[in-house]
Amino acid sequence: MFSKKDSEDLFSRNKLGTFQLLWDNKTEWFEAPNSGSHENSWSGVSKITLEGQDFFIKKQKNYSKRNLIHPFGENLAQKEHKNITIFKRLNIPSLEAVFFNRVKKNGNDYAILITKALSSYTPLNEVETLVNTRALNLAARRTIIFHTAKLIALSHENKVKIQSLYSKHVFVHDSLIQGQACMDNEAPCKFIDLERARLSYFDKSSFLKDVETFSRRTKSWSQSDRLYFLIHYLGEKKVTQQVRDYINKLKSISK
Structure with a gap:
């Protein structure tokens, strides 16, 4: 209906x-x-x-x-x-x-x-091509990574696992790509393709798998980009022991 x-x-x-x-x-x-x-x-x-x-x-x-x-x-x-x-x-x-x-x-x-249709948004995998052509400056790239990290963190805070998290499943508001701020009523990033998402109250490792999968599939991101993502996903402002421990967990499941 x-x-x-x-x-x-x-x-x-x-x-x-x-x-x-x-x-x-x-x-x-x-x-x-x-x-x-x-x-x-x-x-x-x-x-x-x-x-x-x-x-x-x-x-x-x-x-x-x-x-x-x-x-x-x-x-x-x-x-x-x-x-x-x-x-x-x-x-x-x-x-x-x-x-x-x-x-x-x-x-x-x-x-x-x-x-x-998310007419004012662009899939993150298409935004990544701008990184490769250097059409996206560092400030805009970091802003997009920040909001992507916060979106994924928000889902995990609410015990929602996305599953099979590709960069094409995150849409970025075009204003961020242009280096501008979003309007107050617009979300910086949104999820699409929610067929596989599920609530996960007890399996904490499932959220770690989301992050590992997403990190592996954002192929154009540098190591610095990935570190910046993790810092803000974990709610930190710099590299802390929590960030180091999380990196080790990611390495353990990516082998």
Whole structure:
């Protein structure tokens, strides 16, 4: 269902106000659909512009994943929508869900999740290319690293593990890239792609794994950049014993 009345009105005006109309609407895939673990299972994302507003529409058919809690499979669009709701409740900047619904029909499981496009943001992996071309000065790079560290720390403080944390899953506000400050109502960085995120109250090592994975996948960062990230992720102002100990922990799980 639509999360807000104005969103429902917008889609209805454009003849996309129901699940069936949305499913039947043919839009070029923004990303090539992924095949699921069994036959006739897939997930694809398209982008649509309505009255100057951009949205991403994720459609899934029979797309689920087994886990201990859901031995017969958990619907992944529903899981992502649940995670978006959790992130919103915990004030962790991420996507805004506009619509979610799931329909079971003729033995098939269909799901649609619509989110607002982060039009004023750029994926961190694209920002990294600016580092390689030296189009991003040191001050801007450090500001982006600082806010990235604070975003990941915020999720971990709230016991949320992102899992499979790629730099492309963190979006940076364009003002930071331009060396400017964000407006008061805009988050400097936001998470996307929350299918795999989960609450983790007891497994503290899972947060360490998030950081190790993220560090490994930000390939353009220098050692100085990584140290700067860790200092601010840990809430320090300089290299302390806590930072040194954390570096040793990271080394122990990266071997």
